[in-house]
Amino acid sequence: MGRFSKMHGLGNDFVVIDARAHALDMTESRARAIADRHAGIGCDQLILIGNAPDADVSMQIFNADGSEVEACGNATRCVPLFVGRDVLIRTRAGLLDAKAVDGGASVDMGAPRFDWDAIPLAYAMDTLTMSASWEDLPPPAAVNVGNPHIIFFVEDLDAVDTARLGPIIETDPLFPARVNVNFAQVVGDNHLRLIVWERGAGLTRACGTGACATAVAAIRRKLVSGPVTVSLPGGDLVIDWAPGGTIRMTGPATHVFDGEADWSRF
Numbered sequence: 001m002g003r004f005s006k007m008h009g010l011g012n013d014f015v016v017i018d019a020r021a022h023a024l025d026m027t028e029s030r031a032r033a034i035a036d037r038h039a040g041i042g043c044d045q046l047i048l049i050g051n052a053p054d055a056d057v058s059m060q061i062f063n064a065d066g067s068e069v070e071a072c073g074n075a076t077r078c079v080p081l082f083v084g085r086d087v088l089i090r091t092r093a094g095l096l097d098a099k100a101v102d103g104g105a106s107v108d109m110g111a112p113r114f115d116w117d118a119i120p121l122a123y124a125m126d127t128l129t130m131s132a133s134w135e136d137l138p139p140p141a142a143v144n145v146g147n148p149h150i151i152f153f154v155e156d157l158d159a160v161d162t163a164r165l166g167p168i169i170e171t172d173p174l175f176p177a178r179v180n181v182n183f184a185q186v187v188g189d190n191h192l193r194l195i196v197w198e199r200g201a202g203l204t205r206a207c208g209t210g211a212c213a214t215a216v217a218a219i220r221r222k223l224v225s226g227p228v229t230v231s232l233p234g235g236d237l238v239i240d241w242a243p244g245g246t247i248r249m250t251g252p253a254t255h256v257f258d259g260e261a262d263w264s265r266f
């Protein structure tokens with residue numbers, strides 16, 4: 001039997017497993033089975049906490065479809081709560097410094113990248129105003145914040161069919177590693193609304209890296225100035241970034257319950 005915690009950041013939910021004392025071999029099919037909301041425990045992402053030579057802990061992230069990915073903003077905020085103190089976290093996207101604050105955490109998410117091959121895109125183009133289009137959506141921006149994001153700034157977010165367009169864009173051949181798809185609306189000088197179709201997980205109530213990428217793109221396009229409040233279906237995050245710097249993300253983290261499972265059944 002192994003223990004796990006159910007946690008969430010603004011309703012983006014996680015099964016968090018402590019593999020520091022007892023290593024757990026995580027495969028794509030096992031992660032998918034655990035994340036299954038009908039036949040498993042159920043989550044948007046499975047988080048495996050381990051040991052790291054150069055950090056307090058390591059964090060591996062698996063989407064609900066089983067794919068292992070580089071970054072997860074909402075899960076990163078849950079790690080100080082899970083471990084019980086401020087932590088330096090080794091991820092595939094680099095080292096992240098996460099500090100507990102009242103009700104959540106504040107994390108230095110590192111520097112965004114804008115080169116087309118760092119997104120990655122299949123071929124060269126400007127990533128601030130991309131020469132790519134889907135139906136009547138405006139030209140998007142692309143940002144890598146450890147993981148790949150594309151951002152559409154629309155006039156009326158409620159008029160966008162996010163559930164239909166999300167998977168079409170996620171799997172477009174322009175994105176060799178697939179992509180997280182952000183639909184955003186500017187609602188004030190420091191305020192964005194955002195809905196995210198996540199790569200490997202679909203529509204979630206919130207996406208921390210999506211909020212970071214969208215705020216950065218909006219600041220670069222001079223649509224808003226920082227710090228930016230990003231309102232997602234699950235609640236608000238505050239994102240601060242200035243050109244040339246790293247991104248600071250601040251928001252809630254919640255522990256829901258602890259459980260036990262027989263991992264050999266998955």
Ligand SMILES: N[C@@H](CCC[C@H](N)C(=O)O)C(=O)O
Pocket residue numbers: 012045063069070071072073074075147148180198199200201204206207208209210
């Ligand atoms: N929910 C996350 C992002 C999780 C990974 C993403 N779906 C990807 O495939 O890159 C967040 O809060 O950032």
